[in-house]
Amino acid sequence: MSSEENAMTKPSDMDEATAKQRLDELAILLGSANDAYYQDDAPDLSDADYDALKRENAAIEAQFPHLKRDDSPSEQVGAAPAAGFSKITHAERMLSLSNAFDGGDVEDFVAGIRRYLGLSPDAPLAFTAEPKIDGLSLSLRYEQGQLVHAATRGDGSTGENVTANARTISDIPTTLENAPDILEVRGEVYMSHADFAALNERQAEADGKTFANPRNAAAGSLRQLDASITKSRPLKFFAYAWGEVSAPLSDTQTGALEHLQSLGFQINDRTKTFNGCEEMLAHYASIEEGRAGLGYDIDGVVYKVDNLSYQRRLGMRSTTPRWAIAHKFPAELAWTTLEAIDIQVGRTGALSPVARLAPVTVGGVVVSNATLHNEDYIAGRDSNGAPIRDGKDIRVGDTVQIYRAGDVIPKVADVDLSKRPDDAVPYHFPTECPECNSQAIREEGDAVRRCTGGLICPAQAVEKLKHFVSRAAFDIEGLGAKQVEAFHSDGWIAEPADIFTLRKRYGEAMQQLKNREGWGEKSAENLFQAIDDKREIALARLIFALGIRHVGEVAAADLARHYASWDALAATVDAAASAAIAHRAAEEAIVAERARAADESRRANLSAARETAWAETPSEAKAAWDDLTGIDGIGATVAVSLVTTFQQPSERASIDRLVEMLTPTAPEARATDSPVAGKTVVFTGSLEKMTRAEAKARAESLGAKVSGSVSAKTDLLVAGPGAGSKATKAADLGIETIDEDAWLALVGDG
Numbered sequence: 001m002s003s004e005e006n007a008m009t010k011p012s013d014m015d016e017a018t019a020k021q022r023l024d025e026l027a028i029l030l031g032s033a034n035d036a037y038y039q040d041d042a043p044d045l046s047d048a049d050y051d052a053l054k055r056e057n058a059a060i061e062a063q064f065p066h067l068k069r070d071d072s073p074s075e076q077v078g079a080a081p082a083a084g085f086s087k088i089t090h091a092e093r094m095l096s097l098s099n100a101f102d103g104g105d106v107e108d109f110v111a112g113i114r115r116y117l118g119l120s121p122d123a124p125l126a127f128t129a130e131p132k133i134d135g136l137s138l139s140l141r142y143e144q145g146q147l148v149h150a151a152t153r154g155d156g157s158t159g160e161n162v163t164a165n166a167r168t169i170s171d172i173p174t175t176l177e178n179a180p181d182i183l184e185v186r187g188e189v190y191m192s193h194a195d196f197a198a199l200n201e202r203q204a205e206a207d208g209k210t211f212a213n214p215r216n217a218a219a220g221s222l223r224q225l226d227a228s229i230t231k232s233r234p235l236k237f238f239a240y241a242w243g244e245v246s247a248p249l250s251d252t253q254t255g256a257l258e259h260l261q262s263l264g265f266q267i268n269d270r271t272k273t274f275n276g277c278e279e280m281l282a283h284y285a286s287i288e289e290g291r292a293g294l295g296y297d298i299d300g301v302v303y304k305v306d307n308l309s310y311q312r313r314l315g316m317r318s319t320t321p322r323w324a325i326a327h328k329f330p331a332e333l334a335w336t337t338l339e340a341i342d343i344q345v346g347r348t349g350a351l352s353p354v355a356r357l358a359p360v361t362v363g364g365v366v367v368s369n370a371t372l373h374n375e376d377y378i379a380g381r382d383s384n385g386a387p388i389r390d391g392k393d394i395r396v397g398d399t400v401q402i403y404r405a406g407d408v409i410p411k412v413a414d415v416d417l418s419k420r421p422d423d424a425v426p427y428h429f430p431t432e433c434p435e436c437n438s439q440a441i442r443e444e445g446d447a448v449r450r451c452t453g454g455l456i457c458p459a460q461a462v463e464k465l466k467h468f469v470s471r472a473a474f475d476i477e478g479l480g481a482k483q484v485e486a487f488h489s490d491g492w493i494a495e496p497a498d499i500f501t502l503r504k505r506y507g508e509a510m511q512q513l514k515n516r517e518g519w520g521e522k523s524a525e526n527l528f529q530a531i532d533d534k535r536e537i538a539l540a541r542l543i544f545a546l547g548i549r550h551v552g553e554v555a556a557a558d559l560a561r562h563y564a565s566w567d568a569l570a571a572t573v574d575a576a577a578s579a580a581i582a583h584r585a586a587e588e589a590i591v592a593e594r595a596r597a598a599d600e601s602r603r604a605n606l607s608a609a610r611e612t613a614w615a616e617t618p619s620e621a622k623a624a625w626d627d628l629t630g631i632d633g634i635g636a637t638v639a640v641s642l643v644t645t646f647q648q649p650s651e652r653a654s655i656d657r658l659v660e661m662l663t664p665t666a667p668e669a670r671a672t673d674s675p676v677a678g679k680t681v682v683f684t685g686s687l688e689k690m691t692r693a694e695a696k697a698r699a700e701s702l703g704a705k706v707s708g709s710v711s712a713k714t715d716l717l718v719a720g721p722g723a724g725s726k727a728t729k730a731a732d733l734g735i736e737t738i739d740e741d742a743w744l745a746l747v748g749d750g
């Protein structure tokens with residue numbers, strides 16, 4: 001919304017009814033802007049626009065004081081949304097952590113690391129264990145000992161520039177002595193309980209706005225456009241990790257933390273080093289016991305492999321390191337009543353039941369919705385038909401127990417049957433889509449019931465569009481979930497391609513858009529520009545953005561790396577069609593056969609049937625199928641899903657319309673100067689100096705593609721002892737074959 005536009009309706013020209021209506025509208029607009037900023041961390045208005053709305057609200061209230069709403073936006077502080085922060089690209093990605101919820105998960109974590117590194121059970125392997133601080137992470141970059149910038153985590157690759165704010169935090173040194181020339185220090189900004197209570201008291205006195213918990217207070221205080229506000233808030237900082245460094249800090253995690261401490265950073269004094277699971281879990285228990293007396297919020301314990309060369313070898317998955325894990329404290333629980341069960345339709349048509357609850361506070365957060373997963377969950381059984389909650393079903397009117405763990409969506413964990421109303425009836429899961437009335441079916445082996453409406457289902461279309469513009473997909477500035485919903489309901493956009501014709505279709509769009517509430521000439525032009533900026537898009541993002549079932553961020557990246565162009569991917573998926581159909585037919589036959597009986601002769605018949613299906617498949621189709629499913633990480637499920645989408649005429653036409661308007665860019669080879677960059681490598685047989693997972697990760701980090709099967713496209717086979725058919729096939733195809741030592745020598749690890 002432009003400020004000019006707001007000025008158009010002056011309060012002095014307004015009658016009382018209009019004024020009241022406008023105040024109601026402003027309460028909604030400002031409320032949703034606050035939510036977008038504070039809760040979703042995704043501001044949808046610029047500072048100037050937000051300020052203009054607040055001024056308009058104040059002006060109307062001044063003119064009509066008796067119309068002022070009880071929940072007037074002028075009573076709520078809330079700095080302008082932080083659209084004004086510039087962005088900083090992290091020199092090294094800021095990772096998050098995978099979670100462990102019990103001792104068994106921690107044991108699995110430790111065992112997995114031993115396996116990955118190929119360590120025997122008695123080889124020494126030390127871990128640090130430290131509190132997981134419940135604040136927000138911050139990366140501080142020092143060059144020649146000077147703090148040059150500070151950035152929030154953002155999406156891990158790019159964060160917000162909060163340098164001026166970070167400089168006001170006394171735990172953060174602005175100059176360092178004897179530090180490496182380049183040093184990125186990472187850690188958590190948090191607020192102590194005492195400071196939080198005092199701040200809330202001051203806030204209540206000053207303007208009524210208080211924070212729900214110390215983490216919100218810390219986040220709200222750090223992400224202030226006006227650094228003097230941050231300065232007035234008592235924030236603290238613990239260092240626990242680092243990003244780019246020009247010289248190693250140490251060869252252990254413990255040593256590195258001590259180094260950071262010697263440079264002037266606060267490190268957590270409950271950090272200790274241990275040699276095994278038992279000791280780690282004992283430390284967890286002692287931290288949990290002392291939790292209330294710490295004086296600040298923690299939500300678990302983080303374990304990290306102490307040896308930094310092991311950390312390097314372990315590397316990371318897409319967003320989390322393999323060498324660390326967060327062991328979360330147990331979930332919080334509360335009882336409340338289930339008022340209704342609503343069905344939401346997702347982008348792949350999944351019907352998801354949502355519990356609408358009488359609001360209840362669970363661990364400091366008010367919860368009014370919880371997931372009910374699927375129809376089996378409501379009925380009290382798991383996906384194999386075994387009872388859960390002792391077989392108790394969930395009914396509207398029931399008193400239910402809500403479970404909330406960290407950032408996980410709350411769920412209904414239990415039912416108190418003694419409180420069940422007499423008239424409560426079992427819930428009947430709909431067999432029709434509540435949004436488009438198409439049939440909703442549940443396929444064999446699928447826990448989820450899905451709407452079959454495809455593109456005609458408005459809910460699926462909207463969810464697809466929301467996914468399309470989401471952060472990991474097209475991430476178009478100014479086009480978030482809310483705008484997409486509004487544009488869709490107005491008939492402006494029905495499918496992703498429509499986003500890219502907005503400017504053209506609405507030749508006078510500027511005119512129309514700006515007449516829409518919330519838009520001015522400048523914001524409309526900004527939106528069109530932001531859309532144009534995304535016509536050139538990373539191939540992986542494009543693939544992910546299509547929202548194809550089973551094709552998540554990781555699969556999309558694997559596909560992009562392998563095919564490097566949209567056309568190559570599409571050609572292979574198209575070519576693989578008949579093979580995928582044969583595969584699916586054979587699979588369906590297996591399921592049906594299993595359902596009937598499993599006697600030996602039937603099984604033999606079945607595998608014969610499968611052979612026949614494959615025998616009738618043209619060899620080019622089989623080659624394309626093998627190519628697709630040969631990509632490490634891409635299995636038959638993803639391949640079938642891709643083919644199904646590409647073969648569905650209206651879906652395909654919609655994808656083609658989109659791709660035509662875009663320039664997908666090939667992923668950068670991870671390393672171009674390595675001897676294996678761009679090569680397709682297959683590992684087979686047993687490897688002795690590294691595990692298979694490690695070999696794959698290392699090869700990929702050097703720019704190689706790792707495939708699970710040998711084909712004409714294979715450049716190199718690394719064969720350990722016991723290599724079987726793959727080695728024979730490679731020999732037949734004349735593919736270079738080397739042993740593990742030769743591989744290590746080749747990649748410089750020998």
Ligand code: IVH
Pocket residue numbers: 095096097130131132133134135136137188240241302321324326
């Ligand atoms: S280590 C590469 N250590 O938890 C590992 N993270 O859930 C980087 N956090 O994004 C994180 N206390 O914001 C680490 N002692 C600690 C932590 C910690 C809190 C946060 C951090 C991270 C999040 C993951």
